Amino acid sequence: MSHFVRTFILLLMGVIVSQAQTxxxxxxxxxxxxxxAAKTTVADPAEDSYDVKWVKIDLKMTNLNTSLSGSVTTxxxxxxxxxxxxxxxxxxxxxxxxxxxxxxxxxxxxxxxVWTVLLPNPIAQSLFFVAQVFYQGTISSGSAFFSTGIxxxxxxxxxxxxxxxxxxxxxxxxxxxxxxxxxxKIDSADIWITVPSSLKAGSNGRLKAITxxxxxxxxxxxxxxxxxxxxxxxxxVSNYTEYSFYVPFTGTNDSMLVQNYIYNxxxxxxxxxxxxxxxxxxxxxxxxxxGRYPFWQEKYGHCVAPLNGGMEHQTMTTLGNFGTTxxxxxxxxxxxxxxxxxxxxxxxxxxxxxASYIEYLFVEKFWNSGMGLQYMANKHNNILPFDTSxxxxxxxxxxxxxxxxxxxYDKGASALHTLRFxxxxxxxxxxxxxxxxxxxxxxxxxxxxxxxxxQQTLGQNLDTFFTQWIYSKxxxxxxxxxNQVGNLVLLQLNQTTSDPTVNYFTTPLEVMFHSNQGDxxxxxxxxxxxxxxxxxWSKTPIGLTVDPNDWxxxxxxxxxxxxxxxxxxxxxxxxxxxxxxxxxxxxxDPVKAGIVASFIDLSGHELWNKKIQSTQLIIPAQHLPVGVxxxxxxxxNQITTWKLIKQ
Numbered sequence: 224m225s226h227f228v229r230t231f232i233l234l235l236m237g238v239i240v241s242q243a244q245t246x247x248x249x250x251x252x253x254x255x256x257x258x259x260a261a262k263t264t265v266a267d268p269a270e271d272s273y274d275v276k277w278v279k280i281d282l283k284m285t286n287l288n289t290s291l292s293g294s295v296t297t298x299x300x301x302x303x304x305x306x307x308x309x310x311x312x313x314x315x316x317x318x319x320x321x322x323x324x325x326x327x328x329x330x331x332x333x334x335x336x337v338w339t340v341l342l343p344n345p346i347a348q349s350l351f352f353v354a355q356v357f358y359q360g361t362i363s364s365g366s367a368f369f370s371t372g373i374x375x376x377x378x379x380x381x382x383x384x385x386x387x388x389x390x391x392x393x394x395x396x397x398x399x400x401x402x403x404x405x406x407x408k409i410d411s412a413d414i415w416i417t418v419p420s421s422l423k424a425g426s427n428g429r430l431k432a433i434t435x436x437x438x439x440x441x442x443x444x445x446x447x448x449x450x451x452x453x454x455x456x457x458x459x460v461s462n463y464t465e466y467s468f469y470v471p472f473t474g475t476n477d478s479m480l481v482q483n484y485i486y487n488x489x490x491x492x493x494x495x496x497x498x499x500x501x502x503x504x505x506x507x508x509x510x511x512x513x514g515r516y517p518f519w520q521e522k523y524g525h526c527v528a529p530l531n532g533g534m535e536h537q538t539m540t541t542l543g544n545f546g547t548t549x550x551x552x553x554x555x556x557x558x559x560x561x562x563x564x565x566x567x568x569x570x571x572x573x574x575x576x577x578a579s580y581i582e583y584l585f586v587e588k589f590w591n592s593g594m595g596l597q598y599m600a601n602k603h604n605n606i607l608p609f610d611t612s613x614x615x616x617x618x619x620x621x622x623x624x625x626x627x628x629x630x631x632y633d634k635g636a637s638a639l640h641t642l643r644f645x646x647x648x649x650x651x652x653x654x655x656x657x658x659x660x661x662x663x664x665x666x667x668x669x670x671x672x673x674x675x676x677x678q679q680t681l682g683q684n685l686d687t688f689f690t691q692w693i694y695s696k697x698x699x700x701x702x703x704x705x706n707q708v709g710n711l712v713l714l715q716l717n718q719t720t721s722d723p724t725v726n727y728f729t730t731p732l733e734v735m736f737h738s739n740q741g742d743x744x745x746x747x748x749x750x751x752x753x754x755x756x757x758x759x760w761s762k763t764p765i766g767l768t769v770d771p772n773d774w775x776x777x778x779x780x781x782x783x784x785x786x787x788x789x790x791x792x793x794x795x796x797x798x799x800x801x802x803x804x805x806x807x808x809x810x811x812d813p814v815k816a817g818i819v820a821s822f823i824d825l826s827g828h829e830l831w832n833k834k835i836q837s838t839q840l841i842i843p844a845q846h847l848p849v850g851v852x853x854x855x856x857x858x859x860n861q862i863t864t865w866k867l868i869k870q
Contacts, residue, residue, distance in 0.1 A: 264404065265312075265402060265403060265404050266312050266336065266337045266403065267310045267312075267337050267339075269308060269310040269339075270310050270311070270312075270402045270403075270404065271302075271303070271404065271407075272301060272302065272303045272304070272306050272310075273299040273300065273301055273302060273306060273309070273352075273402075274299055274300050274302045274407055275297060275298075275299045275402055275407055275409050275410075276298045276299055276300060276351070276409070276410045276411075277296075277297070277298040277409065277410060277411050277412065277413075278295065278296070278297050278298075278409050278412045278413070278456070279295065279296040279412070279413040279414075279415070280293075280295050280399055280412070280413070280414045280415065280416075280456070280458075281293045281294050281295070281296070281413075281415040281417075282294075282295075282399075282415070282416055282417070282458070283416075283417040283418075283440075284386055284416055284417070284418055284424065284458065284460050285386065285418060285419060285422070285460065286375065286383075286384045286385055286386045286418075286422055286460045286461045286462065287375065287384060287386075288361060288364070288375050288386070289361050289362055289363075289364050289371075289373045289374065289375050289386060290359075290360070290361040291359070291360070291361075291373070291398065292358070292359035292360075293357070293358075293359075293417075294355055294356060294357045294358070295355070295356050295358075295399045295400045296353060296354070296355045296356075297311075297353070297354045297355075297356075297400070297402075298351060298352075298353050299351065299352060299354070300349060300350065300351050300352075301346050301347065301348050301349060301350055301351075301352070302348065302349075303348065304348055305345040305346060305347050305348060306342065306345060306346040306352070307341075307342055307345045308339050308340060308341055308342060309322075309324060309329075309339075309340040309342060309352075309354050310337065310338065310339050310340070311337075311338050311340075311354070311356070311400045311401060311402060312336050312337055312338070312395075312396040312400070312401050312402070312403055313333075313336060313338055313356070313358065313396050313399070313400040313401070314336055314360075314362055314372075314396050314397045314398075315333055315335055315336050316360055316361075316362045317358045317359065317360035317362070318358060318359055318360050319331065319333075319338065319356060319357070319358045320357040320358060320359065321356075321357045322340045322354065322355065322356050322357070323353075323354070323355040323357075324340060324342055324343075324352060324353070324354050324355075325352055325353055326353075327343060329341055329342060329343065336396050338400070340354065356400040358400065362397060364376065371389075371394060371397045372388055372389060372390050372394030372395055372396065372397025372398050373386065373387070373388050373389075373397050373398040374386070374387065374389065376528070376529045376530075377529065378486065378527075378528075378529040379529065380529075381486045381488050381490075381491055382488075383461055383462055383486045383487070383488065383529075384461065384462070385459060385460065385461040385527075385528045385529060386458075386459070386460045386461070387457070387458065387459040387460070387461075387526065387528040387530075387541055388456075388457050388458050388459070388541075389457075389530075389534055389541070390453065390454040390455075390456065390457070391454040391455075391534065392454060392568055392622060392625060392626075393622075394454075395453050395454055395456065398458075399456070401453050402453060403453055403454070404453070405452060405453075405564060405565065405566055405567060405568070405667055406566055406567075406667050407453075408450040408451060408452050408564070408665065408666070408667065409450065409451050409452070409453065409456075410450055411446070411447060411448045411449075411450075411451075412427065412428070412446070412447050412451060412456060413444070413445070413446050414426040414427060414428070414444075414445040414446075414447075414456065414458065415442055415443070415444050415445070416442070416443050416445075416458055416460065417436055417440050417441070417442040417443075418440065418441060418442075418443065418460050419439065419440060419441075420439045420440060420441050421462060422441075422460055422461060422462055422463070423443065423460070423461070423462075423463040423464075423465070423484055424443040424458060424459070424460045425443075425445075425458070425459045425460075425463065425484040425524070425526040425539055426443070426445040426456075426457060426458050426459075426539060427445060427447045427451065427455070427456060427457060427536060427537050427538050427539050428445050428446045428447025428448070428449070428521045428522075428538055429445065429446055429447070429521045429522065430443060430444070430445055430482075431444045431445065431446050432444040447518075447521060447537065447538065448521070449517070449518050449521065449537070449538075449665065450665040450666070451537050451561075452537075452561075452564045452667075455535070455536055455537040455561055455564075456536070456537075457526075457534070457536035457539060457541060459484065459526035459527075459528055459539075459541055461484070461486070461526075461527075461528075462486070462487045463484040463485060463486065463487060463526070463527075464484075464485060464486070464487040464492075465482065465483065465484060465485075466483045466485055466492055466496070466499065467480060467481060467482040467483060467524075468480075468481055468500070468503070469481070470502075470503040470506050470507065472507070472510065472515060472519075473507060473511075477519070479506070479516060479519040479520075479522065479523065480521075480522040480523075480524075481502055481503065481506070481522065481523050481524060482522045482523075482524035482539075483499055483524055483525045483527075484524070484525065484526045484527065485499075485525075485527050486527055491527075495544070495545045498545040498546075498547065498550065499525075499545055501547070501550075502523070502550060502554065504589075505550065505551050505554050505585065506523065506554065508585065508588065508589075509551075509554060509555060509558065509581065512584070512653055512656070512657075513558045513559075513653070513656055513657055513660055514558075514657045514660050514661065516557060516558075517557060517558060517561070517562035517660070517664060517665075518537065518538045518557065518561075518562070521538050522538050522539075523538055523539075523540075523554065523557065524538065524539045524540070525539065525540050525541070525542055525545075526539055526540070526541050526542075527541075527542065527543070527544075528541050528542070528543065529543060530542070530543045531543055532549065533549050533550075533552070533553040534553070535553045535556030535557065535560050535561060535578070537557070537561040538557070538561075540553040540554070540556075547585070548582045548585070548586070551581055551582055551585045552578045552579065552581060552582050553578070554581075555577065555578040555581030555582075556574060556577075556578045558577075558660055559573065559574055559577035559578060559581075560573075560574035560575075560577070560578060562660060562664055562665065563659065563660060563663040563664065563666065563667070563668050564666075564667045564668075565667065565668070565669070566667035566668055566669040566672075567619070567669055568616060568619040568625050569615055569616050569617070569619055569669070569670075570615070570616075570668075570669045570670045571616055571625050571626070571631055572614045572615070572616075572631050572634075572635035572638070572670075572693070573668060573669075573670065573673060575626070575631045575632045575635055576614065576631065576632065576634070576635015576636050576638060576639060577635070577636075577639065578632075579602070579632045579633060579635060579636035580635075580636040580639040580640060582598070582636075583595060583598050583599055583602070583636060583640070586598045596772065596773060599636075599637070599640060599773045600773050602633040602636055602637055603633075603637060603773060603776050605628075605629055605633050606629055606630075606633050606634050606637065606698075606776060607698065607776070607778050609629060610634075610696070610697055610698055610721055610722070610776075611696060611722075612624075612627070612629075612630045612696060613630065613693065613694055613695060613696055614630060614631070614634050614635050614638050614692065614693045614694075615670060615693050615694050616630075616631065634776065637776045638692045638693055638776075640773075640774060641688075641692060641730070641774060641775055641776070642677065642685075642688065642692075643774075644731060644774035644775070645681075645685075645688060645730075645731060646681055647731070647746075651680060651681065652680075654680055655676060655677045655680035655681065658676050658679075658680055659672075659673055659676045659677070662676060670689065670693060674689050687729050691725055691728050691729070691730075692728075692776075695722070695724050695725045696721075696722040696724050696725075697720050697721040697722025697724065697725055698720065698721050698722075698728075698775075698776045698777055698778060699718050699719075699720055699721075699727065699728040699730065699775065699777045699778075700718065700719045700720065700721065700777065700778045700779075700780040701716055701718055701732065701769045701770070701777060701780045702716070702717045702718070702719065702780040702781045702782075703715065703716060703717075703734075703767065703769060703780065703781070703782045703783070704717070704783050704784075704785040704788055705764070705767060705782075705783075705784060705785065705788065705827075706784065706785050706786055706787070706788035706789055707760070707763065707764055708789055708862065709860075710759055710760060710761045711757060711758070711759060711760075711789070712736065712757070712758045712759075712760045712764060713755060713756070713757055713788045713789040714734065714747075714755070714756045714757075714758070714767075715753055715754070715755045715756075715785075715788060716732075716747075716749055716752070716753060716754050716755075716756070717752065717753040718749060718752050718753075718780075719780070721778065726752070727749070727752040728749075728775075729749065729750050730748070730749055730775060731746060731747070731748050731749075731774075732746070732747050732748070732749055732769065732770060732775065733745070733746050733747075733769075733770055733771060733772060733774060734747060734767055734768070734769055734770075734771075735767060735768040735771040736758075736760065736762075736764045736767050737764060737765050737766045737767060737768070738762035738763055738764055738765055739762075739763070739765060740762045740763070741762065743760065743762070744771070745758060755788075755789075757789075764827065765827065765828075766782070766826065766827060767782060769782065783825050783826075783851070784823065784824075784825055784826055784827030784853070785853070785866075786823055786853035786854075786855050786864040786866075787853070787864045787865075787866055798811060798812070798813070798814070798863075798865070799811070799812060800854075800865055800867070803867060803868060804868035804869065804870045805844050805867075805868070805869065805870065806844065806845075806869070806870050807843075807844055807845055808841055808842060808843050808844050808845070809841070809842045809844060809854075809867055810839065810840070810841050811839070811840040811841075811842070811854065811865070812838060812839040812840070813838045813839070814835050814837070814838050814839060814840045814856070815835075815838070815858060816835060816836060816837060816838055817834060817835065817836075818834070818835050818856055818857060818858040819832065819833070819834050819835070819856070819857040819858075820832070820833060820834075820835050820840060820854060820855070820856055820857075821854070821855040821857070822842065822852060822853075822854055822855075823852065823853040823854075823855060824850070824852055824853075825850055825851045825852070830852075842854070842867070844869050847869045848869070849869050849870060850868075850869055851866060851867070851868055851869075852866075852867040852868075852869065853865065853866060853867065854867055
């Protein structure tokens with residue numbers, strides 16, 4: 224049953240806020256991994272001899288098993304030389320009944336999952352051809368991500384049986400004859416799925432018709448006219464009911480369909496209705512940030528399936544539940560992953576890092592800034608103890624590494640957060656993201672493309688940023704020494720890194736100075752190491768915090784008060800202090816009678832302050848904890864400082 228629902232922000236705000244009690248970041252693919260054979264590009268170079276223009280998938284399916292039968296038609300053009308054979312990928316467990324090329328039956332053979340069709344006559348470059356593959360069979364149903372591309376499962380919570388597809392990254396061959404090339408987007412597609420009358424079949428694009436077929440069957444005829452990557456085509460079959468509504472675009476008369484195929488169980492809609500309705504506010508917010516939802520003339524929707532997470536199938540996400548961060552993550556993929564798709568699996572962070580950062584943006588906006596700060600801190604805390612890899616994926620034969628939750632998702636999101644900090648201008652930063660969407664809409668992009676767009680937007684070179692945060696390992700550790708001389712505060716940064724591949728990170732950095740009279744936030748730029756910064760500040764600092772807003776992936780370093788920092792030490796040569804280090808006491812002489820002495824610990828806390836009455840000063844040390852202390856001598860505002868060590 225379809226419902227026409229207008230989504231109002233005020234109505235849904237209560238829904239969103241009510242979900243802000245706990246932070247539970249949900250990944251779409253990063254935590255449930257199973258190794259399988261993988262590859263870096265098409266299985267056979269001959270697949271790159273043609274460019275796919277249109278695909279029609281016409282299959283009979285059920286929700287009881289993975290059995291399917293039917294045909295897939297591919298229209299393509301020859302792009303290199305002449306084509307003497309048509310090569311595609313399909314799981315070898317299927318039986319291929321026949322293959323037609325331009326209506327002519329052709330001989331074929333396979334080596335594993337790679338099938339070769341011998342053409343009676345070569346097809347010249349630039350010419351089109353139509354290949355039709357008739358096949359049938361059943362393959363084992365997987366359960367984890369990256370197991371098989373088609374699976375039948377029962378929902379443990381709701382009891383519904385579902386057959387659904389999961390093709391990313393290399394599993395579309397498990398359910399349709401395919402060319403698994405990221406850079407060859409299919410211009411348009413028809414997906415026709417015939418199912419028993421008690422079931423529904425959800426897929427990409429618009430539902431153009433439901434046609435009654437012999438045998439008490441119905442054919443669901445879906446069509447998408449937007450370019451789509453092979454792994455984003457999908458099917459889900461179950462005893463679904465439909466809950467749909469329209470979302471208006473602010474300031475226009477336009478609206479778009481949100482179409483949801485959910486379990487035909489009244490309690491399911493009762494449980495999730497408010498969360499499903501909140502998809503409207505997500506669509507409006509992300510459209511404001513990144514430009515209008517790219518497939519608005521077709522739809523956005525969901526097919527529910529028994530999986531722990533979700534998969535951003537273009538216009539029709541498959542997901543296990545409607546948790547807020549999961550829902551906004553998958554919706555965010557419609558911009559970053561579907562409209563603009565990573566051009567290689569090396570660059571998967573352009574999909575997953577962006578969608579993970581969109582989780583944070585939504586939490587920051589609609590929950591509260593404090594929860595947003597904690598959300599980013601949680602991502603950083605997940606990375607820091609194990610920060611041994613790069614955001615950029617070097618080994619694309621390892622699916623576990625491609626979809627590593629720590630590096631591809633969280634570290635990718637963290638890198639975007641830091642890039643936003645480098646911009647130091649949200650209007651400019653989000654303008655850059657919109658420009659990236661506009662320039663590569665319906666296409667693929669790699670990291671270098673994204674860097675170029677953001678450089679053009681910012682008007683400055685970002686080579687160092689991308690080298691350090693995307694292509695290199697590790698993170699900075701900021702060790703800080705500070706002092707105050709009159710109204711002058713001095714801060715020395717001595718940065719170390721967690722990995723030797725980066726000597727130090729050239730980066731802006733925030734430092735919060737704390738005082739009993741109030742705190743002050745300053746922004747500095749470290750471009751050498753070590754580096755000293757000076758600030759005029761009339762308040763008395765009692766400490767400081769490095770990167771208080773978690774803009775950077777950085778580990779806590781040492782923060783020490785150093786009373787010698789910035790002080791002219793020449794006068795100290797006139798004094799003698801012994802023994803130093805000591806276990807019992809320090810003796811300082813000669814000391815000018817009448818000067819003021821202050822004894823300070825490493826945190827900057829003044830332990831005592833007194834006027835010296837003699838020419839010798841003895842400081843007991845037995846009762847002091849082991850550590851570093853400072854003796855500050857003030858003679859009519861001429862200050863000298865000694866570093867004292869208690870062993």
